[in-house]
Structures are given as C-alpha cells and as structure tokens.
Amino acid sequence: MASEHVALSPNAEAPELAGIGPRILAARQIRQYIETAPVFHVLAVGVGVGITAGLIVLYAPEQLSTILLWALAIAAMLLVRLIAWTAYSRARPDDDAVRGWLKWFVAPHACSMAIIGATPLLLVPSASGREGEILLAISALVYVVTMGSTLKFSAYRPVVPIILGPMVLAYVASMLRFPGIAPKVLAFGGVVAGLWGHRMSASLNRTMVQSMKLSIRNETLVAALEAHSALLREQTAIAEDARQVAEHAERAKTRFLAAASHDLRQPMHAISLLVGALHPRSSGPEREIIARLERSVEVMDGLFSAILDLSKLDSGAVKPEIADVPLRAILETIELHLAPEAAAKNLALSVFASRAVVRTDAALLERALRNLVSNAIKYTREGRVLVGCRRRGERLLIAVWDTGVGIDADNLDRVFEEYYQVDKRPRDRSQGLGLGLSIVRRLARLLGSDIEVSSVPGAGSCFGFEVPLASYRRVGTEPRAAEPGRSASLEGKFILVVDDEADARFGTEALLREWGCHSASAGSLEELAATLERELRFPDAVITDYRIGERETGLEAISAVRAYTGENTPALIVTGEEFVDTAAAAFPVVKKPVAIDQLRRHLLAALESGAPETKAA
C-alpha cells in the first residue's frame, strides 16, 4: 500500500516533489492520522453512541445492561486512544519512531468501529416493529461513522481497510441475521458506504499527500535557501575582506610610487640640472662622459614616469576628458617631438596630416600615440616609421607602421604585457623596461578602444587603435571656420550679451562661441555692472535686447558699458518690437527672430566701424 500512494504522484510532477523520500512522507501521513482532532473525534463518537443508546433504551428498555456494556466498550476504546494520544504528544517521536505508535491508535480505533458495526447484532433482538426503526437509526449511525471516519483515515491510507473492514463486515454479518428484505438493503447500504468511504479517502488522500509534498518541498527549499544565504554571506564577507586587502595593497602601492616618484626623482632632477650645468664647460672625453650621463638620467626618468603612469592607470586615477579634438594638432606635436629621435637613428618619420576631428581626450590620445611612435623608432634599425589614419565607418583608425624587427605570431599578444620585450638582449635594457605598449593598451582602453597589432617578423609591425569621429555636423562646419575672411574678424573677440531671457542669452552665447568669440552675458543692468567688474577684458561689442525687464532698456545697457570702459563700444540692438525709440536708431537694429547670418553680418559691421574708435580711446 505504501508503494501505491507514493506512486500516486503523477509523472508530470515537478522533479523536486518526486525526489521527496517515501519514508518522510509516510511519517508525515501517520502523524496526520494520529493528530487529526482527537478530542473532536471522541466527542462525535460519544454523541453518536449516546443517541443510539438513548434510542434503544427508549424502544427496548430491557436491553439496558447490554447497552451499557456496549457503550462502555466503545468508551474504553476511545479512552485507550486518548491515553495513547497523551503519551504520544508527550513523547514527540521522530519520523522513524512514529510508525511504532501507530498500533496504539489503529487497534482501539478498529475495535471501536467493529463494535459500532456489530451494534445491530448486539443490541437488537429482532427486526420487527419498532426494532426496525432502531435498526434504521443504527444503520444511519454506521453510515455516518463510516463516511465521517474517512476524513480521518485518508491521511494514511494503509489504515483505511484495517479500520473500515471489520466494521463493515460486522455490520453486514449482523444485519444478515435479520429476516426480511429491509435489513438486506440496509446491509447493502453499509457495503456501499464502506466502499464509498474507501474511495473518498483515496481522493482526499491524493490532495493531502500533494499538499504535504508541497509543504515538505517548501521546507526543504527554505532550509536550502537559509543554508545558501548563510554561505553567500560568508562568501561576501570573504570577498569583501579580499577586496579591502587588495584595495589596501593598491593604495599602499600608489602611495609608495608617489613617494618614490617624489623622493627618488628629486635627486634625479638635481643630477639632470647639474649635468646640464656641466655640459657647456666640458670638452674632449669629458664631454662624451657627460653626454652618456645625460642619457642615463633621461632613461631613468623615463622609466620612473612609465612605472608611475602604469600605476596611475591601474588605480583608476586617470579619468578621460572627452572633447572634440582636431587630430592635426596632436599629429604635429608628435612629429615635432619625435622627429629628432628618428633622425638620430637615420629613420624617416612620416606623419600624414589629417583634418579629422575626433571625440577623445587629447592628452591621453597624444600619450598613447607618442608611446607607439617612440616604440616604433626604438625597434626599427633602418627604414621608416609612418603615422596615418584611416576612416572606418564612424570611427577613425590611427596607426603606426614601422619597418622594424617585427614580432612573430606567438608573441603578438605578449608584447602588451609589462616588462616584456621582443628582443631580449642585455643592451636593450637601456631602451626601457618594456612598459610602453602596456601603457598604450591601458590608454586605448580608457579611450574606449582596443589596440590592434599585426606584424611580419623581419619586415615590420603595425600598431593602431580606433577613436570615434566627432559628429558629422561639426566636420561639416569646418570649412566655414577655415574660411579666413569670415571668421578672422570675429575670432578672439569678446562679445557681451544683455538679455533678460535666459534662453536667449544661452543661445546667443553658444552661437558666439561657435564663431570663436569669447562671451559673457547679463540679464539686467545690475548683472551687467557685476560682469564688467569681474571680467578683466572690456567687451569688443555688445549685443543687447531692446527691452530688458520691466523698466530698463538696451540703450541704458549700452551707456553703462561705455561709461565703464570709457570706450565707444560698438553695439547691436535686438528687438521683437516693431517700433523702437528714436534714440535706438543710432545703432543697428536686428529684428527677432534673429537670422544667424544677419546677426553675424551686423556684428562684423559693428566691430569694423567701432575698431578705429576703440584704438583712439
């Protein structure tokens, strides 16, 4: 039977449920059977027995002593079960022991049921007249008990036949003893009630087992979860410890390097100065020695810088400042600084100018490129080093080619490791520790790219990385900026904007900056005075709104500027009104909404007309 109700769980069940041990489940079912409302059961049976006894006494008073014996027998069985229950709840047996307790409940239970089943035989002499009615009442009791008990049995199905079997058999046997058709029908009813009870207990059992399995699984999950989270907490603590140790070590390292850079480099810088001082006085072999000294100091300082750079990059202290950067300026700087180094080795350094504007951090990009070019020069004995760019979609590849020693395929990845050098001969130590490429890789990553390398041993190498191109709009505006006649006269001019609308000020200032002007703005005459006081430079021109706030006008603003500077500052009035004060007619008036070209034209005209007066002032 036990195997049967384990098998009750359908195959489609979740695997966790299938995995629950039958032993644990059975123990739980037994407990359920034992613990289901024992007091309520006693009361129910007690009431049923009492009613039956009362009925029998009423109709067959001569049976009194038998009835008392009958009721006592049932009560004794109930008592046994109550005692067993008390002992059981005091003992709190574990899953293995609980099965041993079962007999103390099943045996009295089966006995009391059998006694109830046998009631007609024991208490009713014959099935005629009133006794027929008594039989009917007893039968009703048997049916009710049969059905009602299934609620209790169903938790643990093996006990169902043990308890129901004797009762139904006793009832049927005792009923068959009576003559006539009615008792036979009632007996049949008893059999049906027994079978029906058995069947009902099966379906109830299924539900109960399912919910038990679920609760077992939940408990298992909760336990597992608790164990897991305890483990997790432990791991987190360990990780946190490790992180703190690592962070501490990193800080210590950075501190050490900072100290080293300060304290060790100071004397080095001093040596550098002293060597510099010696240089012009020396001659002959001394000069050679001093030159070597100079070179050694330079190399040593280079190494310190490289190590410090590396530690700064590793500690995350370097934050890129991304802006639109014209590449040409950077390439020219590189050429300017590294051409002598290349020339000293008889190498041709060609840098192809590019007009591209890229989104990157100018300083970091230059450092990365300088490292690459310097590295290329280092590892090239003859031939050339070439720097160029190539557009790749919305990005630009900046690459450095050389005709140097090259790197074989096995070592291509290793060249980016710290302290790795392709050509490990002792004298190459003087050329560096092999930190250059590992710095470049870090720099490139900071700039959102990865370094690419390709090489043919003996023929040369190419290192490069990509940077995003600046937006096309900006590239598109470049030719206009390059047009000398139009921008030259606005470049570097200081234009003051007076407007009470913040958006208008902001827009005008943005426009002015695009034209290469400096700008400042004020929203009222009071702000204007403060701005003039703050700025070291006097404005070259003023662009003012005609109506400033409730009471002030652009004319007052222009007067205020001229009074402060003592110059005949050119001015431009911008207005949304149709008619302006006749005094404003002295200045160029631009109607809102302002056309950009118109503003620019008027501004240029005003600056030109004002320029001679300014010089005169």
Added chain:
Amino acid sequence: MRILIVDDHPVMRGGIRACLHDLDVTIGFVEAADLQEAVREAKAEAADLVLFDLALPGVSGIEALTAFRASVDPCPPVVVFSATDDPGTVIAALDAGAMGFIPKTSTPAILQSALRLVLAHGIYVPPTVLRRRDGTPGSAAAQPGLRKLSELGLTPRQQQVCALMVKGRSVKQIARDLDISAATVKAHLQPILRALAVMNRTEAIVALHRLGFSIAD
C-alpha cells in the same frame, strides 16, 4: 638679481643653484625648505624671483602657493618648479598667481632653456597646456630671441601694467602701486588682452609664452 628657491629637497636646491649660477654668476640665492621659512625669507629681503616647489611638507600644492602669495606683500613674481606637469595643476598654479611653470620632469636641455627664459623675463609653461588650450602644438621654449611687448604697439605705461599683471599683481594692487584708478589699470590692459585674444591673466601668460614675449621693460 636675487632669487628665492623654495624646495624641501636640499639636493634639488643645490641643483637649481648650480644651474642658475652657470647661467648668470651675479645671481644671489636665498633658500627655504618649507612654507614658513619661505615667507620669512621673502619678508626679510625682497627677492626678484621666487622658484617655488609645489610639493612642500605639510601643505598641499596650490594652497601653499596661495598662502605664500597672501603672506608676502608686495609679492615677487613666482615661477612654479614642480614634479607634476598635468595641465590641471599648471592652470591652477597660473590662476593662483604664478608667472610660469617649469616641470622638473623636463629634459636637462629644456630645464636649462626654461630657466634661461625666466631669467630673461620670458614666460615658460609646459607644452601640454598650450596644446590643450588652443589645439596648436606647443613650442619647446627654444626661442632664439624674445620679442618685446612694444612690438604689439603697447605704450610704456601699458607694458608696465601688463608686466605687473603677469608677475601676479591684482588690478587693485597695480592701481595702488602706480597710484592710478582700477578702471585706468583695466583700460591699460585692454590692448594686450585684445591683441592676444584672451580673457584673463592665465590665458595671457600662456599666449605670451607661445608667442615668445618678454615682459622686461
């Protein structure tokens, strides 16, 4: 000429002294190892130039410079001589009133020429700053000859005011020095600011260096 060298490393001070002595034997030296000593020495005897290390014990970089300039009045022009050369520090030092910035990390040749430039009333700032500000490559301070401010069409008075500004005097201080109004001082500064297309003192210093101007009278 009298130069105050402020650096906590005796070796470094020795190196600077030797180097400068080599450039000009008539230079007199005063040395200080920390901020207090520097202020004391500067007050005791007026120096023509202060070479100031930003890594002094006890105070952090720019603060030391600000404190020094606030404690000494009139404050001689200060050239920062530092192991750091990132553009942020250079600009901060110029904003705080320094007249120039020489990175100790420069090669001996550049150190020499930077010092020579400073002795000749020229201005030196590291190339990193030049590039960042206007996108053109920085010169390596190897100008064969320095240009005079008069080349920009400045009057002697305008040159004088400009030189004072570059040396780190504020508009109010210059007005007091020359006994003129602050507005007049500003008016004198306009031609140079406009000629250089700059807005403030720091930008002016960077531009003057790039164009190779000397602020000597």
